[in-house]
Amino acid sequence: MNFKKWTMLTALAVAQVAAVAPVGAEAASTTVQSTDSVSAQQAQANVADSGVQNSIGDQDGTSTQTDTVTPNNTGVSNDPLTGLPTDTTNGSNVSNDVYGGDGTITNPGGAPTSMGANQLILYLNSAKMEQNGQVYTATQPMTVKDGVSYVAIRSLVSRVGLQFSYDTATKETVITQGTNVMRFKTDSKVYTVNGEARQMKGPAFQQKNVFMVPLTSITQALNIPYTVNNTTKQVIMDLNQKPKASFTVQQKDIYAGETQVTYLTKESSPTGLPIVNQRWEGKQDVFQEPGTYVVTYSVLDSAGNWSDPYSVTITVRPPNQPPVALFTTDK
Structure with missing residues (x-):
């Protein structure tokens, strides 16, 4: 009797184990599928957030990665100079096929602008300048800060025909062209043109010991016309001003x-x-x-x-x- 009871108990235990096993396997499978789905969704979200699409694998069997950076809307505002959207957080919202990560031009990204007589070409977010077929490097890149395009004023001195000096008595940076005299102060939005006070779109500031001013303060004071090439990210200043x-x-x-x-x-x-x-x-x-x-x-x-x-x-x-x-x- 005891043997028979033991046999029945053993059979019942085996049946219960068999009945539980499929449920556990299905649960494990469900868990794996859920994890894969979350990973796939997260991967898609990561690509969408960063704006980077990777293509891996070439016909020759080698594996390469091509990054195309597309800016998101975070920290973006329109630059008053150009009307272009500009990342005010770090100023780097340009595609990698136009600008390198160090701010230098790696590929024009479009047909280069034909150089006219006595034109000065500046590049957004770059220290590169071109004039009459010659390439120059500014002491600081053309920088966007709080939606305003700034240039290293001293780098424009010889290019635009300006004279640069510093007034120690008034602590002003003095820019002279012929009879025109402009005076700037660090951290001030106000500058003077021939003694007349004017308002800039942003305050002048020092960046790595380089004096930076809004480009429009120079173009407006000296009546220098300019155009913007959205394809090549160029600001083209026409220095051919007629007498x-x-x-x-x-x-x-x-x-x-x-x-x-x-x-x-x-x-x-x-x-x-x-x-x-x-x-x-x-x-x-x-x-x-x-x-x-x-x-x-x-x-x-x-x-x-x-x-x-x-x-x-x-x-x-x-x-x-x-x-x-x-x-x-x-x-």
């Missing part, structure tokens, strides 16, 4: 064959370059015939830039004849 020419005629009334005409000229260069030549059209010291004449004046600066022609219309009166006394009589 200006004008004149007046001193005499109010001009008589043909009589009046010696005096021309009072005025010329200037926005970049402070000397005027080396002038050109007249229709100019006469004495107009021999009465009528209407157009006189045009132009000047040339030392960089080879001609001004736009300036014209004045002169009216020449008939000669001023002396009076003649006449009378008649019937005798």
